[in-house]
Amino acid sequence: MRLQTLLSPLALSCLTAVAAPGQAAQYPTQFSPALARLPAVRDALAYVDAHFGAQVAEWIRVTEIPAPSRAESRRAAYVREQLEALGLAVTVDSIGNVFARLRGSAGGPTLVFAAHLDTVHPIETDLTVTRKDDGTLHAPGVFDNSASVANLLAAARALKASGLRTKGDVILLFTAQEELGLKGMAHWLDHNPRPDHLVALDGGLGPVLYGALGIYWSRMVFSGAGSHTNTSRGKPHPARAAARCILDIYTVPLPPPDAEVGAVYNVGMIRGGHVVNAIPEEVAFTVDLRTVDPALLERLDSTLVATCQAAARAESVGFRREWVQRSAAGGTPAQLASRRAHPIVQTAIDILKHLGWDFSRGPEAVASGSTDSNVGVVRGIPTVAVGRSRGGDQHTLVEWAHVESARIGTKQIILLAAALAGVQ
Numbered sequence: 001m002r003l004q005t006l007l008s009p010l011a012l013s014c015l016t017a018v019a020a021p022g023q024a025a026q027y028p029t030q031f032s033p034a035l036a037r038l039p040a041v042r043d044a045l046a047y048v049d050a051h052f053g054a055q056v057a058e059w060i061r062v063t064e065i066p067a068p069s070r071a072e073s074r075r076a077a078y079v080r081e082q083l084e085a086l087g088l089a090v091t092v093d094s095i096g097n098v099f100a101r102l103r104g105s106a107g108g109p110t111l112v113f114a115a116h117l118d119t120v121h122p123i124e125t126d127l128t129v130t131r132k133d134d135g136t137l138h139a140p141g142v143f144d145n146s147a148s149v150a151n152l153l154a155a156a157r158a159l160k161a162s163g164l165r166t167k168g169d170v171i172l173l174f175t176a177q178e179e180l181g182l183k184g185m186a187h188w189l190d191h192n193p194r195p196d197h198l199v200a201l202d203g204g205l206g207p208v209l210y211g212a213l214g215i216y217w218s219r220m221v222f223s224g225a226g227s228h229t230n231t232s233r234g235k236p237h238p239a240r241a242a243a244r245c246i247l248d249i250y251t252v253p254l255p256p257p258d259a260e261v262g263a264v265y266n267v268g269m270i271r272g273g274h275v276v277n278a279i280p281e282e283v284a285f286t287v288d289l290r291t292v293d294p295a296l297l298e299r300l301d302s303t304l305v306a307t308c309q310a311a312a313r314a315e316s317v318g319f320r321r322e323w324v325q326r327s328a329a330g331g332t333p334a335q336l337a338s339r340r341a342h343p344i345v346q347t348a349i350d351i352l353k354h355l356g357w358d359f360s361r362g363p364e365a366v367a368s369g370s371t372d373s374n375v376g377v378v379r380g381i382p383t384v385a386v387g388r389s390r391g392g393d394q395h396t397l398v399e400w401a402h403v404e405s406a407r408i409g410t411k412q413i414i415l416l417a418a419a420l421a422g423v424q
């Protein structure tokens with residue numbers, strides 16, 4: 001997952017102050033401590049504790065199975081085997097999602113838990129996990145998102161072993177190609193009945209995400225006829241156009257830092273040319289544009305493209321924009337106020353608090369996020385994303401995760417299942 005909080009601290013404080021001034025906001029919740037005391041729920045939570053050592057061993061095993069996006073099949077096969085060992089009927093769909101259903105007893109709401117299988121790390125990456133004395137695991141992908149895969153498998157076993165039967169169906173979904181623009185999740189929602197609730201398991205433990213950061217990835221391509229250096233004087237030059245465009249792009253105004261909704265963009269890759277002694281026929285760069293505001297996203301995108309078109313005209317070269325990926329924005333905090341009020345958000349917060357998570361260092365809920373949950377948010381499905389453990393440096397070779405906090409990440413799945421799908 002790529003999480004970017006593009007809301008200012010001011011905006012975050014606004015989000016928690018929906019009630020009248022001086023009064024804490026009251027949001028509906030489906031969690032109560034009594035729910036956690038039901039015998040089957042207690043048994044499921046105790047199962048997690050009793051098997052936590054095995055869960056960590058499996059977490060390490062999952063991390064060490066390479067699973068770059070589009071090549072998740074080995075990790076998917078492992079997950080399938082584990083679900084089948086629980087007696088579940090498992091489906092692997094055409095994009096590589098793996099899913100199984102824990103049947104509910106009484107036609108309650110259907111709840112999907114989604115943990116992405118894929119990582120950003122190439123197949124040849126050394127994924128050997130090292131465990132340090134400070135209670136952390138270190139390896140590429142150990143945090144994003146092997147921790148959630150292991151948590152969801154452990155929670156599934158706990159639900160089965162305890163006999164905790166929810167009213168609604170609980171669907172265990174392990175998605176493919178999340179890192180390529182949430183493709184597996186979109187594919188699943190396109191081909192399955194709409195669930196009543198969606199919970200993405202991704203990101204560090206902490207704020208419950210109920211929005212969707214809009215992300216547009218473009219490749220801006222400048223092209224021309226090329227020419228040997230000897231005959232290049234005065235000829236149209238794609239590199240000059242690209243250079244001019246990059247400089248111009250960085251003069252496009254963004255909302256001020258204290259604005260309620262921010263935006264950011266970045267030129268991350270520049271490519272072009274084959275030889276030293278010629279004008280290149282093509283020069284391209286990428287733009288990563290992000291904001292939670294759909295209208296702002298469109299406006300900035302149009303401005304960036306127009307800026308490139310102007311640079312191409314000025315240098316007499318061709319221009320085209322190629323889409324790399326596109327994830328829709330979920331809306332401004334004001335637009336998302338009704339989503340914050342949906343019980344799924346406060347339920348997730350209350351469960352984390354019940355499990356001892358300390359929110360004093362950060363907000364309880366954020367109207368942003370960039371996980372499989374985005375797909376549910378923009379389709380209007382009551383959706384949140386919740387974390388897996390503490391950890392950091394995701395998408396790098398020095399990624400790490402805190403072992404003990406995954407216990408909370410796992411138990412929250414059990415309590416979310418009980419609260420959102422209902423118990424008898």
Ligand SMILES: [Zn+2]
Binds near residue numbers: 144145202
């Ligand atoms: Zn992720």
